[in-house]
Amino acid sequence: MAWLISFFETALFIALAPLFCGWVKWVKCLLQNRRPPSVLQPYRDLIKLFRKRPVIAAEASWVFEAAPYVVFVTAVFAAGIVPFAAHHLPTAKVADLIVLVGFFALGRFFLTLAGMDLGTAFGGMGSSREMMIASLAEPAMLMAVFTLAISASTTNLSEAIHWVLETGLVLRPSFVFALGGLTLVAIAETGRIPVDNPATHLELTMVHEAMILEYSGKYLALLEWGSQIKLMLYGVLISNIFLPWGIAEDFEISHLGFGLAAIVAKLAVLGIALPTGETLVAKMRVFRYQEFLGFAYLLSLLGMLSHVILEVN
């Protein structure tokens, strides 16, 4: 029964990811005084891409064809680990936060390989930038994750959420700093403004788009879907770690329904906050990424320090 709910929840997560992306786009269009497309537009794009015949360059190796599947599957596995509407799920119990970071790293590794596979200038440039961002963002993310893990004395996400729920509302300076650090990392990793612009194909600024420039058809659809899942994963991670209230503790239908409603509401709020932030700031120059992510690392480090100094005896 628990496994069934777990699989169903992961499937729901994957199915809802384009909707979340569409919601973010919809809010952003309204904020910029444009007429928004329907929130279902990402689904239409995905269906269109799945129907099209992919074109692959003659020089492409097997990495080029395998990468979209790896990216998508790691995103799906990561979605299985993160508690969505309920915790205490068997899929969440088998893997912890470090595995989650590892899944992200594996997907990114194959994506950068695929970007370099054809030997085009843009692909290589995008890959090198992605690696630079990753090498700076990953320590910050791990530091934030460890702050949570030390507080809850577990690296398992489901147990950590249980611990946060059990201790109730406590003003923890370390969690506020870790939340700040994780938010900045999420912005960098999902390629949003000010680090990367998801809506542009301008040569000099793109990171994610540069790597997937050569893809078409179902491969492109898988990559797009994977990155939509990743965006929602960060949203769910942030809202469920730091504000887990409402998540279902057991598998009663009413509790599950309430948990689902709670997480959808939290994501809707996040989906307003993210484009608002994006509208307020301008995109950074590439050479300033290091400062941005250094700040994220500093926040996570301060979270750890304030936990050690202020919160334990």
Next chain:
Amino acid sequence: MGLMQQTIFEQAVLFLAALVVFTSFLMLAQRRLFPLIGLFAWQGLLLAATTALVAYNRDYSHLYISALITLAIKTLVIPWMLRRWIIQLDVHREVESLLYPSYVMTAASSLVLFSYYVVLPIEQLSALASRNAIAVSLAVVLLGMLLMITRRQAVTHVIGFMSIENGLFFAVSIRWMWTN
């Protein structure tokens, strides 16, 4: 004594303490003068808020006066005067070049750890939480010193010195929270 056993007021004071250290870190990273003064004013505001919170919780009326003076001088008068000086001296467009910003940040975080370990053996202090708060204020003092050491401009030195004073004041006002 963990954070969960404490009252919401004590938690709030510790939270403000963490924010004060955070403003010190931001000052170390800030290259422009006007935002630096803004950060200094924010630190003063946090200081005044902490003092007022302690005064409210422990019912010390004399701390309200202290909070008011802090609010008036550190968040309004001193930043305003510094601002005027900067405009008069015509240095408001200058951007200080930070030598090795990442080394400065590493040094800053190790100073925070250092101050924690310095305060660790002080067992005479009444409560553990107050010891931690002392560690935080010592960290603010040391970070202010680091700000003075790493910069060249006189205005930044003044701000670093004031932030040392902020750390000392913070230690005094936060001590009232856990004394009987």
